[in-house]
Amino acid sequence: xxxxxxxxxxxxxxxxxxxxxxxxxxxxxxxxxxxxxxxxxxxxxxxxxxxxxxxxxxxxxxxxxxxxxxxxxxxxxxxxxxxxxxxxxxxxxxxxxxxxxxxxxxxxxxxxxxxxxxxxxxxxxxxxxxxxxxx
Amino acid sequence: xxxxxxxxxxxxxxxxxxxxxxxxxxxxxxxxxxxxxxxxxxxxxxxxxxxxxxxxxxxxxxxxxxxxxxxxxxxxxxxxxxxxxxxxxxxxxxxxxxxxxxxxxxxxxxxxxxxxxxxxxxxxxxxxxxxxxxxxxxxxxxxxxxxxxxxxxxxxxxxxxxxxxxxxxxxxxxxxxxxxxxxxxxxxxxxxxxxxxxxxxxxxxxxxxxxxxxxxxxxxxxxxxxxxxxxxxxxxxxxxxxxxxxxxxxxxxxxxxxxxxxxxxxxxxxxxxxxxxxxxxxxxxxxxxxxxxxxxxxxxxxxxxxxxxxxxxxxxxxxxxxxxxxxxxxxxxxxxxxxxxxxxxxxxxxxxxxxxxxxxxxxxxxxxxxxxxxxxxxxxxxxxxxxxxxxxxxxxxxxxxxxxxxxxxxxxx
Ligand SMILES: Cc1ncc(COP(=O)(O)O)c(C=O)c1O
Numbered sequence: 001x002x003x004x005x006x007x008x009x010x011x012x013x014x015x016x017x018x019x020x021x022x023x024x025x026x027x028x029x030x031x032x033x034x035x036x037x038x039x040x041x042x043x044x045x046x047x048x049x050x051x052x053x054x055x056x057x058x059x060x061x062x063x064x065x066x067x068x069x070x071x072x073x074x075x076x077x078x079x080x081x082x083x084x085x086x087x088x089x090x091x092x093x094x095x096x097x098x099x100x101x102x103x104x105x106x107x108x109x110x111x112x113x114x115x116x117x118x119x120x121x122x123x124x125x126x127x128x129x130x131x132x133x134x135x
Numbered sequence: 136x137x138x139x140x141x142x143x144x145x146x147x148x149x150x151x152x153x154x155x156x157x158x159x160x161x162x163x164x165x166x167x168x169x170x171x172x173x174x175x176x177x178x179x180x181x182x183x184x185x186x187x188x189x190x191x192x193x194x195x196x197x198x199x200x201x202x203x204x205x206x207x208x209x210x211x212x213x214x215x216x217x218x219x220x221x222x223x224x225x226x227x228x229x230x231x232x233x234x235x236x237x238x239x240x241x242x243x244x245x246x247x248x249x250x251x252x253x254x255x256x257x258x259x260x261x262x263x264x265x266x267x268x269x270x271x272x273x274x275x276x277x278x279x280x281x282x283x284x285x286x287x288x289x290x291x292x293x294x295x296x297x298x299x300x301x302x303x304x305x306x307x308x309x310x311x312x313x314x315x316x317x318x319x320x321x322x323x324x325x326x327x328x329x330x331x332x333x334x335x336x337x338x339x340x341x342x343x344x345x346x347x348x349x350x351x352x353x354x355x356x357x358x359x360x361x362x363x364x365x366x367x368x369x370x371x372x373x374x375x376x377x378x379x380x381x382x383x384x385x386x387x388x389x390x391x392x393x394x395x396x397x398x399x400x401x402x403x404x405x406x407x408x409x410x411x412x413x414x415x416x417x418x419x420x421x422x423x424x425x426x427x428x429x430x431x432x433x434x435x436x437x438x439x440x441x442x443x444x445x446x447x448x449x450x451x452x453x454x455x456x457x458x459x460x461x462x463x464x465x466x467x468x469x470x471x472x473x474x475x476x477x478x479x480x481x482x483x484x485x486x487x488x489x490x491x492x493x494x495x496x497x498x499x500x501x502x503x504x505x506x507x508x509x510x511x512x513x514x515x516x517x518x519x520x521x522x523x524x525x526x527x528x529x530x531x532x533x534x535x536x537x538x539x540x541x542x543x544x545x546x547x548x
Contacts, residue, residue: 006547021481037487038504038511038518061517063485063545119491 006064009109014067017100023057030132031071033134039066043129045069045077052081053134058126065113072106073126082134089127096120145440147209148486150527153178153432155412158526165238172523173474173501174316174365175346177429181369185421195417197394211420214427215410218375221430222360223351228383230376230410231423235342236265238376239309242338243269245386246307247358248376252278256307257300259284259292260312260513261314265504270309281417282475284310284514289315290466290478294325303337310361312350313343315504316521317466318449318476320344327356336382339412342366346525347474348438356380364422368525369429371505373422376413383409390415416519431434441526445475448524448533452477458542465519475524481540483548486518489540492547493520496539 023029025045027034039062046055056077058070062101071090076088095103095110098120103111113119140192151157168176182316192206192440199205212226219226247270250256250497256270260283270281282300287293292310308330313320323339330337338359343352345362352360357381364373388395388406392415397405406412449470451518456462467473483488490502503518504511511518522536 005495006488011547039487040506040547063487063491092182119487120488 003114004033005083005119007109007112010068011064012067012111013071013106013109014064016071016075018071019058019066019077020060020071021057023055026057028133030129032125032129032132034062034125036121037063039063039122039125040072041066041125041129043070043126044132045130045133050081052079052084052095053077056130056131061125063119063122063126065119066111066125069110069123071111075106075129077130082131083132085127085130089124092123092127098111138442143443144502145437145526146462147444147527147530149530150152150436150487151519151529153180154527155179155182161497165531167496167498167535169522169524169528169532169536170501170523171346171525171528172343172366172505174371175368175525177370177425177430178267180432181425181428185425186458187263188421188424189339191330195352195422197411198367201372205250210424210427213416213453214423215426219347219429221345221434222377223353224377227410228377228380230378230383230413230513231418232374232376232413232421233372234365235340235363236269236372238374239338239340239377240266240269241389242309242361242378245384245413246336247257247273247277248387249385250277250279250306253280253304254306255280255282255302255304256283256309257284257297257305259310260286261290261292261316261319261507261510262311263315263340264508266309267342267509268312268392276329280304283401283509286510289319289468291319292321292546294329295450295456297326297329301329301335303333305330305333305336307336308359309338309356311343312339312341312360313347313474313476314466315343315476316478316507316510318343318473318523319467320472320537321331322472323355323357323453331356343474343476343523347453348434348443349434352377356470364426364429368425368432369426370422371420372419373426376425381467383413388412388415392416392427411511436526445524445528446470448528448530449473449475449477451530451533452522452536454526455533455538459537459540461544461548462540465514477522477524478519479522480516480519481544484542486520488547489543492543493536493539496535496542498536498539500536 023044027047032117050073091107097114194203194207336358341362360377395415465478486502
């Protein structure tokens with residue numbers, strides 16, 4: 001084997017399945033597809049009066065990277081509004097080398113994806129779905 | 136029946152030596168190239184032919200009187216003859232196109248323009264998007280209807296379902312000769328026999344069949360055939376449409392431009408006869424010459440041996456997958472009436488993660504929907520991992536793949 005894309009931390013995030021599933025009464029919901037690979041993410045959110053995320057759930061039909069990203073995102077999303085989620089996205093983009101700077105946790109775990117450009121969208125797809133749900 | 140051993144009389148090492156890319160070491164690993172269904176590799180014979188053209192005969196075709204133009208034209212037309220020999224047809228029925236997709240679009244546009252609203256064409260559920268979308272565009276343009284033959288659980292076109300789709304309005308049946316997902320071979324004789332009962336034409340998408348040896352189109356009784364050069368050991372940017380002369384004769388041009396005309400005035404333009412009518416503008420000359428060389432190269436192989444070798448690798452692959460917990464085949468479990476394209480699933484691991492893991496073992500495969508979303512939808516799949524084999528593959532390729540799949544099964548779930 002030549003490289004270690006699927007390091008334990010990424011696999012663990014995917015297996016944790018934080019937030020996997022549906023919300024019974026979501027405030028908003030959005031679905032995003034990646035037409036290239038067919039990955040699909042549905043995100044449900046329940047918002048409080050201030051527009052902050054009170055509950056989040058996601059259904060991922062996609063690869064391990066997409067599952068891990070959705071799981072990581074769900075683990076830090078509660079209490080954030082759209083601007084707060086953009087900060088998390090910056091971490092994800094830093095981890096995969098799209099932005100300068102050091103990525104914060106838990107997205108620092110995605111650093112091995114940096115070298116695999118064709119997989120960057122897998123990490124970002126849950127963010128795209130959540131952004132739409134919050135818009 | 137072929138055993139899981141490599142054929143003794145097929146010298147795979149001798150074939151491999153003709154493909155420079157296969158002797159590469161990348162990150163300390165050999166190249167285990169099992170993505171031939173997407174694009175095959177190219178042998179010295181093709182590289183040399185293209186280089187010879189570019190360094191001794193490069194010029195435009197059909198337009199010059201100078202010696203280089205004469206040489207270029209001759210090499211281009213010889214390539215057409217090579218392709219025609221490979222398909223057992225008349226060279227004047229061979230149209231060079233930009234690819235397989237371009238060839239199918241040519242038929243859908245040009246032959247399609249002869250169809251009337253309410254006319255019907257039949258496709259199957261396992262078609263590549265390139266044999267679906269051009270017909271949907273035709274449907275939008277001219278109000279034809281599309282009927283779809285279902286696929287059996289083994290990934291074969293269900294020809295038992297074909298008779299009830301046939302009507303007096305059915306004009307064309309267009310099917311994959313060999314599936315790019317399951318490797319299954321369609322029963323051409325049965326399709327042609329059924330088509331004849333209503334006078335429908337038959338088109339085959341030969342993209343996945345041509346890389347496995349000469350095709351005798353003259354014996355098949357079909358009307359149109361399309362394939363791509365890059366999947367058949369030739370260059371990119373070239374493909375072929377073969378059609379019966381009478382159809383080409385009746386078809387209006389697809390693209391307009393130079394070389395495809397008889398006489399141009401602003402009031403009226405007449406068309407050149409086929410095949411030039413369908414080759415507007417400067418064609419991809421070098422790629423066509425390369426494809427001619429690829430067809431000639433393929434004819435140097437003993438395909439009985441080569442096919443037995445390929446199918447022995449399929450058996451080795453299927454046997455190995457069977458021993459991996461959670462691995463299942465998608466498609467037929469046998470080597471009968473099929474070509475060496477094998478899709479599989481690994482329970483609990485997404486196909487992209489299987490393919491990515493295999494890459495780290497130096498093994499190239501394709502994962503995803505393979506441009507066959509309707510087929511994936513029918514079986515409710517996110518995608519498959521696809522192994523596609525060429526004559527230069529050997530046991531080490533299959534064994535490296537199996538090691539990688541085992542690793543994915545152990546670590547990713
Ligand atoms: C069965 C089949 N048809 C058509 C095509 C399209 O070939 P191209 O993209 O080279 O035009 C492919 C290639 O993926 C294929 O496998």
